[in-house]
Amino acid sequence: MSSVSPEPPTTSVTPPGPRVLDVRDLQVSFPGKGWRTPRVEVLHGVSLDIRPGETVGLVGESGSGKTTIGRAVLGLAPVHDGTVEFLGERIEHVTNRRRRRLSRDLQVIFQDPFASLNPSIPVGDTLAEPLHAQGIPGQEARRRVLELLDRVALPADAAQRLPREFSGGQRQRIAIARALAIGPKLIVCDEPVSALDLTTQRTVLDLLLEIQEQTGVAYLFISHDLSVVRYMSHRVNVIHRGHIVESGDAGQVTTAPRHPYTQRLLLSAPVADPAVQRTRRAALDQRRAEENA
Structure with a gap:
């Protein structure tokens, strides 16, 4: 399971200035x-x-x-x-x-x-x-x-x-x-x-x-x-x-994604809480079953 905190960098607003x-x-x-x-x-x-x-x-x-x-x-x-x-x-x-x-x-x-x-x-x-x-x-x-x-x-x-x-x-x-x-x-x-x-x-x-x-x-x-x-x-x-x-x-895309593919990525991501992990796995299995129906 990932040991990385779910919190993104504090500055999530696109900085001003010319593009790199x-x-x-x-x-x-x-x-x-x-x-x-x-x-x-x-x-x-x-x-x-x-x-x-x-x-x-x-x-x-x-x-x-x-x-x-x-x-x-x-x-x-x-x-x-x-x-x-x-x-x-x-x-x-x-x-x-x-x-x-x-x-x-x-x-x-x-x-x-x-x-x-x-x-x-x-x-x-x-x-x-x-x-x-x-x-x-x-x-x-x-x-x-x-x-x-x-x-x-x-x-x-x-x-x-x-x-x-x-x-x-x-x-x-x-x-x-x-x-x-x-x-x-x-x-x-x-x-x-x-x-x-x-x-x-x-x-x-x-x-x-x-x-x-x-x-x-x-x-x-x-x-x-x-x-x-x-x-x-x-x-x-x-x-x-x-x-x-x-x-x-980053906060929106990785916690409340809109596209079905991103939603699948989120459900597939491991988490430390076993209860949350079981819920995600069940939701992912259901989604896959619906897509293959």
């Missing part, structure tokens, strides 16, 4: 397996936006298309139609000359904290790599590495150690430190706690909230877990089969 990210009518498709097979449509007219200091949650089941949205934002998925604008610039129009600026302002935290770190490179070198790529000299980079480790509550001697010497939660802290290394405006968090145990999840989520409060960074927070998305997000988008089926304030 603006996705409009996004369509993504991939070639079929055979040469005569039609293209597979993955995303259908998806729109969302994020403002400075805001967390926008993206929740849906496996295969719903949520990770594809994150990849499109990062410039890693082909945009068939629509636009993805980051800081007022279309991602697909970014030239090689501007790629360094994009990598500085847009970062990602992946699901698996071990697979996303090079196992043969000390943590300090991993954190220094993006700093060197931005032209920051060695001594200054070393100083910033120590600051990053302190920010994610890891000791200074972690810089000399390899990723395998850390727990899963500590490795995810290292991944967070790497994403923060060059002061991004937006971090795509792709299932950042789903590989962690429940107690560690809460610690990592609280760290992300603390960092946002200190730095004003915005998050696109992708997860299949409705309770985690509620805990982290100001606004929530629910995706189902490549369509955004519901969006709005």
